[in-house]
Amino acid sequence: MSLQSFGYFGFLPLVALVYLLAPARFQTPILLAASLFFYWQALPSGDHLSPLAGAFYHFLPLLLAAAVLLGLWRLGLAISRAEEARRRRLVRRGVVGLLVMLALFKYYNLSFLPALFGPGLLQKLPFPLGISFFTFAAIGYLVDVGRGDVTAEESPARLGVFLFFFATVTSGPICRAGKVLPQLKQEHRFEAQRTVDALRLFALGLFKKAALADLLGLFVNEVFGNMAGYGGGVLALALMLYTFQLYFDFCGYSEMARASALLLGIELPENFKTPFFSTNFSGFWNRWHISLSSWLQDYLFMPLVWADASRLPLIGKKYERLPATFCVFVVFFLSGFWHGNTLPFVVWGLLQALYRVGEEICHQKLGKPRKKGVKPRVLWAKRLGVFVLWSFSMVFFRVGSGPDTSALGEGFAYLAGMCRNWSPRLFGSQLIQALYAGFYDDPMMAAAWLAFAAFGFVLVGYLDHQRFFHYKDKPAEVVLAGQKGPVRWLIYYGLVLGILAGLIIQNGGFGGGASFAYANF
Amino acid sequence: MGKILKKLALLFVPVALYFAFFLYFEPNNYFGLKESAAGTAPIGRVKAFAQDPHTRLILGDSRLAHFDMDEVAEWGGEGWQNLAFGGASLRETLDLLEYCLETQPDTSQILLEVSFYTLNAKYDTDRMSALQDTLDNPLAYLFNLEYNVNAFTSFRNWLIWQGQVRRGETTDTWAQAQQETETADWPEEDYILEDGTRSPLHKKLREYVQIIDPVITGWSVNEEQLARLRDAMEECSRRGIRLTLVLPPMHESVTELCRQKGIEEGMAPVLEELYALADQLDGVEVLDYEWGGIPLELEEWQYFDGFHLDTEKGLPLFTQDLFSRLA
Numbered sequence: 126m127s128l129q130s131f132g133y134f135g136f137l138p139l140v141a142l143v144y145l146l147a148p149a150r151f152q153t154p155i156l157l158a159a160s161l162f163f164y165w166q167a168l169p170s171g172d173h174l175s176p177l178a179g180a181f182y183h184f185l186p187l188l189l190a191a192a193v194l195l196g197l198w199r200l201g202l203a204i205s206r207a208e209e210a211r212r213r214r215l216v217r218r219g220v221v222g223l224l225v226m227l228a229l230f231k232y233y234n235l236s237f238l239p240a241l242f243g244p245g246l247l248q249k250l251p252f253p254l255g256i257s258f259f260t261f262a263a264i265g266y267l268v269d270v271g272r273g274d275v276t277a278e279e280s281p282a283r284l285g286v287f288l289f290f291f292a293t294v295t296s297g298p299i300c301r302a303g304k305v306l307p308q309l310k311q312e313h314r315f316e317a318q319r320t321v322d323a324l325r326l327f328a329l330g331l332f333k334k335a336a337l338a339d340l341l342g343l344f345v346n347e348v349f350g351n352m353a354g355y356g357g358g359v360l361a362l363a364l365m366l367y368t369f370q371l372y373f374d375f376c377g378y379s380e381m382a383r384a385s386a387l388l389l390g391i392e393l394p395e396n397f398k399t400p401f402f403s404t405n406f407s408g409f410w411n412r413w414h415i416s417l418s419s420w421l422q423d424y425l426f427m428p429l430v431w432a433d434a435s436r437l438p439l440i441g442k443k444y445e446r447l448p449a450t451f452c453v454f455v456v457f458f459l460s461g462f463w464h465g466n467t468l469p470f471v472v473w474g475l476l477q478a479l480y481r482v483g484e485e486i487c488h489q490k491l492g493k494p495r496k497k498g499v500k501p502r503v504l505w506a507k508r509l510g511v512f513v514l515w516s517f518s519m520v521f522f523r524v525g526s527g528p529d530t531s532a533l534g535e536g537f538a539y540l541a542g543m544c545r546n547w548s549p550r551l552f553g554s555q556l557i558q559a560l561y562a563g564f565y566d567d568p569m570m571a572a573a574w575l576a577f578a579a580f581g582f583v584l585v586g587y588l589d590h591q592r593f594f595h596y597k598d599k600p601a602e603v604v605l606a607g608q609k610g611p612v613r614w615l616i617y618y619g620l621v622l623g624i625l626a627g628l629i630i631q632n633g634g635f636g637g638g639a640s641f642a643y644a645n646f
Numbered sequence: 647m648g649k650i651l652k653k654l655a656l657l658f659v660p661v662a663l664y665f666a667f668f669l670y671f672e673p674n675n676y677f678g679l680k681e682s683a684a685g686t687a688p689i690g691r692v693k694a695f696a697q698d699p700h701t702r703l704i705l706g707d708s709r710l711a712h713f714d715m716d717e718v719a720e721w722g723g724e725g726w727q728n729l730a731f732g733g734a735s736l737r738e739t740l741d742l743l744e745y746c747l748e749t750q751p752d753t754s755q756i757l758l759e760v761s762f763y764t765l766n767a768k769y770d771t772d773r774m775s776a777l778q779d780t781l782d783n784p785l786a787y788l789f790n791l792e793y794n795v796n797a798f799t800s801f802r803n804w805l806i807w808q809g810q811v812r813r814g815e816t817t818d819t820w821a822q823a824q825q826e827t828e829t830a831d832w833p834e835e836d837y838i839l840e841d842g843t844r845s846p847l848h849k850k851l852r853e854y855v856q857i858i859d860p861v862i863t864g865w866s867v868n869e870e871q872l873a874r875l876r877d878a879m880e881e882c883s884r885r886g887i888r889l890t891l892v893l894p895p896m897h898e899s900v901t902e903l904c905r906q907k908g909i910e911e912g913m914a915p916v917l918e919e920l921y922a923l924a925d926q927l928d929g930v931e932v933l934d935y936e937w938g939g940i941p942l943e944l945e946e947w948q949y950f951d952g953f954h955l956d957t958e959k960g961l962p963l964f965t966q967d968l969f970s971r972l973a
Contacts, residue, residue, distance in 0.1 A: 131785055315647065317647065317649070317650060320647075320650060321650060324650075324654075567795075570795070617657055618657070618660060621657055621658065621660070621661060622660055622661070622664075625661055625664065628789050629789050629790070629791055629794050630791055631791070632786070632789045632790055632791055
């Protein structure tokens, strides 16, 4: 069951109904039960193994989740009762333990271990759903308890909902214990305005995901899957569309997750704030996957920056603290690892690190850019520059997300292909070829795809533009609510019909079975 | 809450209107709202069977899919139901046979197509499980792109038919207009070759050989499905079901192509084996029109193409001959 499946359209209202009507003391157990059910639905099948091995394979992610929950609960309480020195030791142990677990499941093939022990058992183990997300949430919880920012949670049920909430477990946002746990202690009842906001947000998210992202994916998959057959123009277009596909996919999912929680009375952090209007990369990362970038800032960058570097060999002789630029580089380089366990993701992380560090160095040499009095065309040129550089790095994100885990060469080949065969006539004929032969062999369907994609871009572009320029980055549901009546209803009908068309177009025959791009993290 | 539900209902009015349009124009009669399905799509035929399973069944591909069921009843008696559909592989035909036997335990007679074409190991499509998912799940049907496109195509054809009716070009009812027919009158120019000489075959027959040449090159027997076919023959005999394996007629131009590719030679032992097994089993027979076991005198103009008989000029003869034997 995914957030865009028919099963979820029945699951969510049912859970909301039971939850909002239940007595307060039952609300957390209801959420936990719903989350466990959701997680159980996503358990992998062990049918290809013997009955005993198959059962183990099937239930291992659930067992792991239970172990993480119980371990985290007990450790959190132990940390809160310990004195300072032991507290730090316990936090370190917990963080290391969680990172080792994540590394074993996710990064085994990048380590030296396969060379010593062969592919082995670990590669055959099922990949637990949302392991990257709940591991980071767990680490954040331990550190916050260690710092005294958060009280250790006494209820394992509440902690379980925090870690494995059905709306966020697949692809985040990465939640903070200090924001979510207090909400889980409150009683939640039906509120009309909140419900309307949640429905608006869910419709917008579903439109971005089902009607736009998955549809763009049909074209993108055709071009990336047959890159040798296309010239630079089509490759560049596909790359640009992939950039948007990923944005719509992830942003759409995040909005559906937030909407699901909002329906239940729980506020989750926003994950995207019109990132393509950023004029520099530091601003971009304050708007793209915000929950991850803020997590990295609070739990990696700040500890690095404040670490006592004087005890480090070599560096310690020159620096009391690690240079901020170096810390920025490390954070973004490691963010590549978080996203994927293949070499293309390492390159992607390296590029993000270079972009940020390059920007910092420019600011140091040339001074920080002015915030006011800048000509609009200069701002738009900067936005275009950020978009182009970001799209460039997306080649590695795309090839790294594919089934071939050693696709680095493919990424470079794609970029090389983008530099060749630029002719308008070739572009036109190859574009038609990709639309016709790739997935639609009907001219009317190809025209429908183009019209629909254009409609989607206009609608989402309008809302994002409104959000950035007129609503000062207020949440998307506020922007929708703020539109004038006729415009608002026009948008509603556009969203609903767009979702209908999107769900139909991707079911049965042409690229059906779409999934969340971030669901494998 | 009431206000929210009212507004949601208003919001979904266009969605409801769209689905009403879909239900009216979808040609497969999935929800049983019409008299019958138009066309020969598998979903329509299998759904009709699921809603009202008959005991005498026709299974195969497009070569058996266009029978006029009135003529079938005239020559073969009542109670026949046609589940043949275009493009069916032998695997799919046998999967459908298993589904039919599970759904209709009182099945008394089956006409099942076998052909060198469907016995080709290279032609082994497997869509029965996807079809069954759609059969069991109305939402999967409603949101399926292919069936929605079918509905729009049906709507477009309806508009064309409306125009023809207004102009007096046709007196067919809408149901008649939707019937799939493969028929043509071949004018003299269709027999004239590029060099100006006259071919004995019309254009479509000549072209068909070129179309199927690459498809049947490298032909070999699909042993897995042949084994399943043998099992099916034994199973039907055991259950007391009269099973007729029919190899439909094909034009001599295709036979000659098969000879050149060694297919006739490859089919000989297969046919021998099927005949031998049928002789041992009660209620099982093989009717071979494909390789001349049963000669059917047909002119080239009675063929629509190398595999398919003209539904008006050739198919009635085949229907009469075949179903007279099955009555």
